[in-house]
Amino acid sequence: MPQENSAAKVLFHLKQDILTGFFVAGHKLKMSALKERYQVGVNPLREALSQLVVMQLVQVQDQRGYRVCPVTQTELVDIYDTRAHIESLCVGLAIERGDEAWEANIVAAAYRLQSNADLLKADGDLQAWEKLHQGFHYAIVKGCGSEELLRVRLDLYEKASRYRNLWLQHNAGHGAFDVNQMEHEQLVTAVLARDLDSAKKLISQHIIVPSQVLQGLL
Amino acid sequence: MPQENSAAKVLFHLKQDILTGFFVAGHKLKMSALKERYQVGVNPLREALSQLVVMQLVQVQDQRGYRVCPVTQTELVDIYDTRAHIESLCVGLAIERGDEAWEANIVAAAYRLQSNADLLKADGDLQAWEKLHQGFHYAIVKGCGSEELLRVRLDLYEKASRYRNLWLQHNAGHGAFDVNQMEHEQLVTAVLARDLDSAKKLISQHIIVPSQVLQGLL
DNA sequence: TGTTAGGTTAATATCGACATTTTAATCCTT
DNA sequence: AAGGATTAAAATGTCGATATTAACCTAACA
Numbered sequence: 001m002p003q004e005n006s007a008a009k010v011l012f013h014l015k016q017d018i019l020t021g022f023f024v025a026g027h028k029l030k031m032s033a034l035k036e037r038y039q040v041g042v043n044p045l046r047e048a049l050s051q052l053v054v055m056q057l058v059q060v061q062d063q064r065g066y067r068v069c070p071v072t073q074t075e076l077v078d079i080y081d082t083r084a085h086i087e088s089l090c091v092g093l094a095i096e097r098g099d100e101a102w103e104a105n106i107v108a109a110a111y112r113l114q115s116n117a118d119l120l121k122a123d124g125d126l127q128a129w130e131k132l133h134q135g136f137h138y139a140i141v142k143g144c145g146s147e148e149l150l151r152v153r154l155d156l157y158e159k160a161s162r163y164r165n166l167w168l169q170h171n172a173g174h175g176a177f178d179v180n181q182m183e184h185e186q187l188v189t190a191v192l193a194r195d196l197d198s199a200k201k202l203i204s205q206h207i208i209v210p211s212q213v214l215q216g217l218l
Numbered sequence: 219m220p221q222e223n224s225a226a227k228v229l230f231h232l233k234q235d236i237l238t239g240f241f242v243a244g245h246k247l248k249m250s251a252l253k254e255r256y257q258v259g260v261n262p263l264r265e266a267l268s269q270l271v272v273m274q275l276v277q278v279q280d281q282r283g284y285r286v287c288p289v290t291q292t293e294l295v296d297i298y299d300t301r302a303h304i305e306s307l308c309v310g311l312a313i314e315r316g317d318e319a320w321e322a323n324i325v326a327a328a329y330r331l332q333s334n335a336d337l338l339k340a341d342g343d344l345q346a347w348e349k350l351h352q353g354f355h356y357a358i359v360k361g362c363g364s365e366e367l368l369r370v371r372l373d374l375y376e377k378a379s380r381y382r383n384l385w386l387q388h389n390a391g392h393g394a395f396d397v398n399q400m401e402h403e404q405l406v407t408a409v410l411a412r413d414l415d416s417a418k419k420l421i422s423q424h425i426i427v428p429s430q431v432l433q434g435l436l
Numbered sequence: 437t438g439t440t441a442g443g444t445t446a447a448t449a450t451c452g453a454c455a456t457t458t459t460a461a462t463c464c465t466t
Numbered sequence: 467a468a469g470g471a472t473t474a475a476a477a478t479g480t481c482g483a484t485a486t487t488a489a490c491c492t493a494a495c496a
Contacts, residue, residue: 005280005479007268031447041481043261046449047268050225054272056369062223063448063487075365082366085307093303147293148300148377151274152370159366223449249477259451264479281457281478 006040007047013038014048018057018068019158021165025071029058056159073218076163080211083156084204087141090153091203094143095194102143103192109139110188117181126168136184140191140203167214180206224258225265231256232266236275236286237380239387243289247276274377291436294381298429301374302422305359308371309421312361313412320361321410327357328406335399344386354402358409358421385432398424 014034017023034045049066052058060066094102113132134157141153183206190198232252235241252263267284270276278284312320331354335347352375359371401424408416 007264007479008280042448043264043480046225046261046265050265050268051272054269062226064489065448078364078366082364082370085311085367086370089303089307146296146300148296148374149303152300152304152374156366156370225449260478261450282459283478 006044010034010038010040010044011048011051015052015055015057018052019162019165021162021169023068025068027068029066029068031065055155057162071163071166071218073215076211076214076218079156079160079163080207080214083153083160084207086149086153086156087137087207088200088204090141090144090146090149091191091199092196093146093149094141095191095196095199097145098143102139105139105142106136106188106191109136110184112136113184114181133180140187163211163214166217170217224262225269228252228256228258228262229266229269233270233273233275236270237376237383239380239383241286243286245286247284247286249283273373275380289381289384289436291433294429294432294436297374297378297381298425298432301371301378302425304367304371304374305355305425306418306422308359308362308364308367309409309417310362310414311364311367312359313409313414313417315363316361320357323357323360324354324406324409327354328402330354331402332399351398358405381429381432384435388435 014023023029029049031042031045035042038045049058049060053060053066057069058066059069109132113136116132117129141150144150183202187199187202187206190202232241241247247267249260249263253260256263267276267278271278271284275287276284277287327350331350334350359368362368401420405417405420405424408420
């Protein structure tokens with residue numbers, strides 16, 4: 001992160017601000033306000049915004065500036081549905097291709113997640129928990145060995161996190177930890193047993209079910 | 219396309235120039251040269267380049283400018299392998315979800331492709347043929363109904379087209395039309411018969427096999 | 437009272453210029 | 467003559483300024 005140009009730094013922070021919901025959906029991103037917030041000129045800002053347009057987090061209208069992409073129920077369903085399919089594809093390939101090191105990393109990540117769950121649950125530090133959660137699932141899909149596929153997966157995860165954070169804002173310090181924990185154990189078992197069908201079904205449900213809760217918000 | 223800002227126009231042309239191979243892999247993209255070529259200032263250029271960085275067609279090194287992303291055999295294999303899986307996923311969902319209008323569009327696109335094949339074959343106009351070819355396959359996958367999935371598919375297609383055009387440059391006016399035509403007929407039959415397994419296998423092979431020819435170039 | 441026209445304000449898109457950093461070319465030393 | 471240090475050249479990243487365009491507010495008219 002350090003020693004990057006301004007545009008990269010702005011991109012990082014602005015992306016966070018959109019994903020976490022600081023700038024809500026549809027919000028007009030005025031240059032003057034952004035200049036003030038990130039302490040840079042218009043050109044680095046335009047570069048960062050251009051990149052966010054490609055990531056489909058920001059919309060641009062010619063001569064009418066930038067605004068945060070709207071959130072819709074249709075997109076929410078589509079993103080989570082697609083995520084379920086992609087994640088399922090990753091898991092399937094990982095089971096086919098994964099080696100012993102891959103298995104070991106899964107066990108390690110599962111342990112880290114489980115042992116910290118209670119701690120973070122007490123603190124209510126959901127962001128930290130989410131990071132471990134992400135690391136656990138990444139350990140599994142990493143076994144697919146395809147950079148392209150993992151990139152697609154990451155893009156969708158980030159787009160989805162915008163909706164997930166929308167839920168966190170309205171349900172601060174609630175958390176459905178316990179349900180997850182059991183699902184994770186089942187998933188690890190199925191994956192290590194190379195049980196393709198079970199693993200695919202489990203991971204698909206693990207993504208789809210929470211998304212149905214989110215649909216109530218929109 | 220008209221009435222867009224300079225950056226968008228530059229993005230379009232520069233992207234074409236990279237995908238078609240006018241700017242070869244690894245080529246240093248100097249501001250002075252780009253300014254000359256596209257007749258714009260540095261700022262629209264930087265915006266366009268920033269977007270191409272997100273699309274993974276251009277690399278940026280801080281204070282050391284931009285250059286066209288290198289092509290590697292590893293990436294080639296990965297892209298085509300991933301494309302095969304994604305396209306297969308799209309076809310599968312399309313067979314599940316497609317309606318009658320979808321079927322009609324497939325037949326229409328297949329007809330257009332077939333009836334123009336001989337004409338374009340004589341002219342050697344591969345770009346025009348490729349457009350029809352693309353349209354045919356899009357007609358099929360469109361039935362999956364997922365904007366997100368179709369976007370992922372398009373991104374991968376464009377990344378792959380860089381490698382495909384690399385081949386076209388070295389084999390101008392050759393073309394493997396006939397092999398394709400038969401595969402297309404089989405694919406239409408399987409899709410319209412809602413034969414999931416056959417359709418998935420066919421589309422997967424349709425993508426993988428040509429990629430093996432491309433591997434010889436690198 | 438609702439609508440439209442005009443003028444005012446604000447924001448955007450682009451350019452030119454400057455400071456900083458990298459790349460190269462030259463020169464000096466051993 | 468070779469290697470390293472110094473200097474010159476070129477390219478990059480950023481800012482401020484300007485012209486152009488859209489948004490807004492007011493007022494006059496139907």
